[in-house]
Amino acid sequence: MNGDARKTAEALTYLSGFGNEHSSEAVPGALPLGRNSPQRAPLGLYAEQLSGSAFTEPRARNRRSWLYRIRPSAAHPAFTRTDNGNLRTAPFTETVPDPNRLRWDPLPEPEPGTDFVRGLWTLGGNGDAAQRTGMAVHLYHANSSMERVFSDADGELLIVPESGGLLLRTEFGLLRVEPGHVALVPRGVRFRVELLDAGPDGGQSPAARGYVCENYGVPFELPELGPIGANGLASARDFLAPVAAYEDVEGPVEVLNKFCGNLWTATYDHSPLDVVAWHGSHLPYVYDLRRFNVIGSISHDHPDPSIFTVLTSPSDTPGLANVDFVVFAPRWLVGEDTFRPPYFHRNVMSEYMGLIEGAYDAKAAGQGGFVPGGGSLHNMMSAHGPDRETFDRASAAELKPQKVDDGLAFMFETRWPVTATAQAARAEHLQRAYDDVWQGLERHFGPLH
Ligand SMILES: O=C(O)Cc1cc(O)ccc1O
């Protein structure tokens, strides 16, 4: 299946535009015109609505799609509980919230035959999935394509690959997601993840690794631009939705459903990825982070990282995000008389950071440092910022224009502290000496300087 996945992914076409009303049909005439639910849907298909918002939410936040499928989703046997593996869900109560700065190396190698869902490993989170608020941070490390199909009733999934490309076969069609891209799979949408990179044995050996933000709250949207103007940051047109593509498969297919924190399984007698046409706004997307238009200071001082927000999940309080997805993309630094890397700070928000590639400008890379596939957690009010090495270097640097283009880092920044899971708090790959990166920041104070 893996070799085929790359070939299939090469030929993909997309529909451009975040939040649009898109429509697509894999077979001409499959999409009804002028109505959603005709007495008999075209081509003998079943019409079905998938709601991502309450029916009555304001138009700007209202999300739903109509799917025209070979069988209605309702045609399935009972779900039964199955092993949650390393997946955990809010409320997170296995440990107490930790004020310490925490950092992890990448996940260890998975067992052979680990698919995307089995490879999910929850680091922590906040809120309450059943109350549709808060978020979870997961990592994944897989070495096998999924045969089964997955959907998450608990939230939307923002998938951030760090190594290994993925082919997402969704109810709405196919998305190719490489490191440097992110995929957004809405709540309840069924999909299967295949690994794009076939190993020398034509199969299972390469790993696919990355991060997932599970957003229990209001779905991600593009941030307001305010005085930035009508353009800038992530552009709506760079978010690509799939075109309709369906599986006409009769035969046993395992379908996994994450519901209020548990995995449930059912064996369908057909593939639920059988949507021949669709229209609507509750849709998956892929976005290439390198298309992000980075805005920064052209005078002095280091702007707050909110300037790098790609997507935001708002809360009921204006400006206070349930979770923001922020990217530190290649950019020029030109600030005069400025300490250019991230400043020392304590933040009321909680910050989980990951690294997709290269190095991050506030932290040393290399072994025992902040490395691709690793991550750090700086919870509410924890004191952090540049490590000693970065502080020494940046305080002495000659301030000529400088291109920062040796890395791609990101942050999930959330309104509530992230409580670690037991497995994250006790993990062997937790860096137990992380505090040391701020050791040796000597006093330089001298009133007579
Ligand atoms: O802690 C971090 O590295 C993230 C971060 C980056 C930045 O540029 C300013 C503040 C901030 O929290």
Ligand SMILES: [Fe+2]
């Ligand atoms: Fe920070």
